[in-house]
Amino acid sequence: MTATSKRDRILDSAEALFAERGYDGVTLRQIASQAGVDVALANYHFGKKIALFNAVFERRAALLNESRLEALRRVQESAAPAGPTVEQIIEAFLRPLELTQENADPGWRHYLALIAYVNNSTYWGKRMMSKLFDDLVHEFIDALRQALPQASDRDLYWCYHNLSGALTLTFAQTERIDTLSNGQCRSSDFQAAYDHMIPFVAAGFRRVCEPGE
Amino acid sequence: MTATSKRDRILDSAEALFAERGYDGVTLRQIASQAGVDVALANYHFGKKIALFNAVFERRAALLNESRLEALRRVQESAAPAGPTVEQIIEAFLRPLELTQENADPGWRHYLALIAYVNNSTYWGKRMMSKLFDDLVHEFIDALRQALPQASDRDLYWCYHNLSGALTLTFAQTERIDTLSNGQCRSSDFQAAYDHMIPFVAAGFRRVCEPGE
DNA sequence: GTCTATACCGTGATAGAC
DNA sequence: GTCTATCACGGTATAGAC
Numbered sequence: 001m002t003a004t005s006k007r008d009r010i011l012d013s014a015e016a017l018f019a020e021r022g023y024d025g026v027t028l029r030q031i032a033s034q035a036g037v038d039v040a041l042a043n044y045h046f047g048k049k050i051a052l053f054n055a056v057f058e059r060r061a062a063l064l065n066e067s068r069l070e071a072l073r074r075v076q077e078s079a080a081p082a083g084p085t086v087e088q089i090i091e092a093f094l095r096p097l098e099l100t101q102e103n104a105d106p107g108w109r110h111y112l113a114l115i116a117y118v119n120n121s122t123y124w125g126k127r128m129m130s131k132l133f134d135d136l137v138h139e140f141i142d143a144l145r146q147a148l149p150q151a152s153d154r155d156l157y158w159c160y161h162n163l164s165g166a167l168t169l170t171f172a173q174t175e176r177i178d179t180l181s182n183g184q185c186r187s188s189d190f191q192a193a194y195d196h197m198i199p200f201v202a203a204g205f206r207r208v209c210e211p212g213e
Numbered sequence: 214m215t216a217t218s219k220r221d222r223i224l225d226s227a228e229a230l231f232a233e234r235g236y237d238g239v240t241l242r243q244i245a246s247q248a249g250v251d252v253a254l255a256n257y258h259f260g261k262k263i264a265l266f267n268a269v270f271e272r273r274a275a276l277l278n279e280s281r282l283e284a285l286r287r288v289q290e291s292a293a294p295a296g297p298t299v300e301q302i303i304e305a306f307l308r309p310l311e312l313t314q315e316n317a318d319p320g321w322r323h324y325l326a327l328i329a330y331v332n333n334s335t336y337w338g339k340r341m342m343s344k345l346f347d348d349l350v351h352e353f354i355d356a357l358r359q360a361l362p363q364a365s366d367r368d369l370y371w372c373y374h375n376l377s378g379a380l381t382l383t384f385a386q387t388e389r390i391d392t393l394s395n396g397q398c399r400s401s402d403f404q405a406a407y408d409h410m411i412p413f414v415a416a417g418f419r420r421v422c423e424p425g426e
Numbered sequence: 427g428t429c430t431a432t433a434c435c436g437t438g439a440t441a442g443a444c
Numbered sequence: 445g446t447c448t449a450t451c452a453c454g455g456t457a458t459a460g461a462c
Binding site for chain 1: 234237238333376389390417
Binding site for chain 3: 445446447448449450451452453454455456457458459460461462
């Protein structure tokens with residue numbers, strides 16, 4: 001017997017391959033081969049290729065959103081009634097992602113790279129991101145609006161856009177920063193990425209959304 | 214006679230389609246069809262599909278780098294001998310991109326979306342970005358190092374990473390911010406994007422790279 | 427219900443004839 | 445430069461084994 005079901009192995013392989021090469025860059029035969037199953041099995045479990053893609057994308061989304069929302073609720077409670085700072089909110093948005101890197105499961109790493117691919121794709125971005133993540137993002141924007149009471153909605157959304165871009169480029173793990181920095185930084189080092197991203201992004205929000213500095 | 218050569222029309226069509234659907238999401242037949250030429254002509258001019266992809270990616274890179282370097286030199290001269298501020302350097306990095314949006318040529322818009330796709334792709338990112346853009350980025354990092362004399366190299370590179378992510382997500386024009394903001398922001402509005410990105414990013418650099426705030 | 431073997435048929439990149 | 449042929453490979457359906 002196999003430790004994980006064949007259905008899960010198909011999802012795992014599809015996740016890894018889609019993340020690396022994109023939807024069209026992967027064949028069902030490659031996925032099946034890597035999963036050690038017959039080509040037709042993907043079709044049996046998921047139907048068309050696009051349905052498998054959606055299944056992969058949706059599989060971990062709820063878990064991810066839950067852990068981030070939980071982190072937000074935690075800082076909201078601990079900071080009541082004043083409400084959390086910008087830094088605390090950004091931290092709650094990012095650190096749960098770091099935890100996914102620590103345990104041995106490489107699936108989370110592939111999943112985040114897949115999000116990078118989707119988020120930055122003209123075609124897939126609009127089709128797939130909003131449905132799964134906008135509710136959660138609105139929770140965080142609401143919290144930021146409280147922390148930055150003079151901010152306009154437009155400012156908040158553009159600032160979030162900057163955060164989203166910085167974050168998803170980190171997900172992609174392209175190793176470009178390794179080359180650029182001549183090895184001083186490594187794109188696999190999520191902790192270093194977030195350690196720099198949290199103050200960077202928080203300062204950006206403050207500058208744009210707090211008048212009169 | 215056609216206004217532009219068939220060779221250029223192939224490049225234009227390939228640029229638009231690769232930007233929208235990625236390398237594997239586009240067929241040579243689609244490219245040829247949109248360009249109004251025979252399928253085999255792409256092969257005649259560029260050889261293999263991957264060579265066409267590279268030709269598209271390289272076509273506008275030099276021009277882009279030149280206009281950004283020129284903008285950097287300009288602020289460096291006007292700010293001599295003190296050297297330009299972080300804000301001025303970021304401005305020189307971004308504003309030339311905005312200009313490309315103003316003239317009617319949609320090719321530049323497609324090209325930037327293609328950069329977004331490449332930069333955030335685990336597979337293509339490491340293969341294509343460094344070769345064309347790292348020299349220019351090092352010029353800007355050198356300028357930032359002067360403006361932020363206490364910064365470590367690692368800090369500078371991670372901050373640039375955040376800038377690169379925010380910038381390329383903007384390039385992708387996924388319209389996600391349109392949905393998220395309920396129409397208050399539009400991803401086609403590069404000027405608004407840069408107006409928010411410049412202070413956001415400059416503040417981020419300062420927070421991370423200037424001690425004791 | 428789960429899974430495999432296989433066949434189908436359209437479409438892809440590419441090369442060679444013209 | 446253009447047209448056409450090639451031939452491998454893609455997604456998908458189906459029949460039936462376990």
